[in-house]
Amino acid sequence: MTHTPNPAHTARESKEPVIVVGAGIAGMTAAFRLQQAGHPVRVLEREDRAGGRMRTVRRRGYHMDLAAILLIENYTQMRDLVRDLDIEDTTLRTNNLVGIRRDGRVHRLRANRPTDLKRSGLLPWSSVPAMVRLQADLRKYAGRLRWNSDMGEAATLDTETAAAYAERRLDTEFRDYVVDPMSAMFFNSPPDLSVVNFLFSMPAVNSEWFNFHDRVDTLTTTLAARLDVETRAEVTQVEETSDGVRVHWRREGEPEHTEEAAAAIVALPGPVAAGLCPGLAPSTLDYLANVPYVPDIHVYFGVDRVPSEPATCVLFPQREHADLGVITFNHNFAPGRAPQGHALLTSYYRYPWAMAHWDDDDDTVEALTHEIHRQAWPEMARHIEAHQDMAYVQRWKNAVILRKPGDYARLRAFNQGLDPRSRIQLAGDYLGFSATNSSLVTGERAARRVREVVTGGAVAAGRV
Structure with missing residues (x-):
């Protein structure tokens, strides 16, 4: 299925054509920026619809955002894209109340109010000095933790695990009831996670949040409607030629397609990109093939009565449950996630559990989740089981990148080794911090490099 670009949004002048492989947020952002600059752009997507991990599924009136659910106001570039698409009226500032479970109760704090951590009762007053040290570190390192970077500056901080940092700079209480549940947002645990991930995640706990009124894929569906997106188009190879690129793709029931363009952007998970671009440098292919993604299984429950929990999400330290990481209350993020009078909740696990149960069927995963709810939060388990009218299991093979100490230094070397003059440019979460x-x-960034390659001139950062 091909979506024809809206004439009101096509470029004023025709330039060199570009092919983008992958219609997730990285690929479609690249395509849109190139289209703004006058390049004819064609997006090839293997799935039957665009969106990637920024996609929403509708079941029985529930809108289930499949991966990206939490958007924070310091997502400056996303806010700029929303403005440039003229869809600011589809967004709103949302509830940013976070809960952390401890000793059988939920301790709640507002994400943009660090002082709530003291008032919530989650930590003893003896942990206040640790909190002060953390805030000082965040101010000190703010310049190295930026969304628009290639993580080169963050690599200088990548010397220890989140657990080691907590033991060195914070205290045991802080480690067990803040650092550990924050690590669960990466489906992980502090001993296996670089401190950079923890430090990078903390602005989300010191920020206002926003979202889209009804569904998070408002952004990607808007992009898809304004671009030439060919769906059910499985790309099999991207090769650089003497003056451009050649892209091979197929669709069931059709002969193989071959298209040529001035350049291509491959916006797919690292291991997939490696398989499609055999002509890249051996060191590049080796890195891509070994990007350390971890899997995720999460389970949605629609219920016909809204629970009393006011938080958008409740985090579970391992002291509360070894496997369950987070329960989100999606109806509290923004309206439209559930029918009137109903609620939508989602349970997320740490990745070892997902790996252990990856091959289980959906009914088994749902039953296991009910049992885990009974162990971790009996009152909520009873509410879900008494009022459930929908369940949905979502699996992501390449959910999030597991970054251990030293991985950001390797990422810096990888980014520095990429050829900015190549007619095949890469885009995706493995090139920076693993987030939307x-x-x-x-x-x-890939769009800017492609423009420089095909026009033979420099393009200012942040400009189209």
Whole structure:
């Protein structure tokens, strides 16, 4: 299925054509920025619809955002894209109340109010000095933790695990009831996670949040409607030629397609990109093939009565449950996620659990989740089971990148080794911090490099 660009948004002048492989947020941002600059752009997507991990599924009136659910106001580049698409009226400032479970109760704090951590009762007053040290570190390192960077500056901080940092700079209480549950947002645990991930995640706990009124894929569906997106188009190879690129793709029931363009942007997970671009440098292919993604299984429950929990999400330290990481209350993020009078909740696990149960069928995963709810939060388990009218299991093979100490230094070396003059440019979460806004930023960076390659001139950062 091909979506024809809206004439009101096509470029004023025709320039060199570009092919983008992958219609996630990275690929479509790249395509949109190139289209703004006058390049004819064609997006090839293997799935039957665009969006990637910024996609929403509708079931029985529930809108289930499949991956990206939490958007923060310091996603400056995403906010700029929303403005440039003229869809600011589809967004709103949202509830940013976070809960952390401890000793059988939920301690709640507002994400943009660090002082709530003291008032919530989550930590003893003896942890206040640790909190002060953390805030000082965040101010000190702010310049190295930026969404629009290639993580080169952050690599200088990548010397220890989140657990080691907590033991060195914070205290045991802080480690167990703040650092550990924050690590669960990466489906991980502090001993296996670089301190950079923890430090990078903390602005989300010191920020206002925003979202789209009804569904998070408002952004990607708007982009898809304004671009030439060919769906069900499985790309099999991207090769650089003497004066451009050649892209091979197929669709069931059709002969193989071959298209040529001035350049291509491959916006797919690292291992997939490696398989499609065998002509890249051996060191590049080796890095791409070994990007350390971890899997995720999460389970949605629609219920016909809204629970009393006011938080958008409740985090579970391992002291509360070894496997369950987060329960989100999606109806509290923004309206439109559930029918009137109903609620939508989602349970997320740390990745070892997902790996252990990856091959289980959906009914088994749902039953296991009910049992885990009974162990971790009996009152909520009873509410879900008494009022459930929908369940949905979502699996992501390449959910998020597991960054251990030293990985950001390797990422810096990888980014520095990429050829900015190549007619095949890369975009995706593995080029920066593994988050939606970072993926978007890599798409803009790839578009800028492609423009420089095909026009033979420099293009200012942040300009189209």
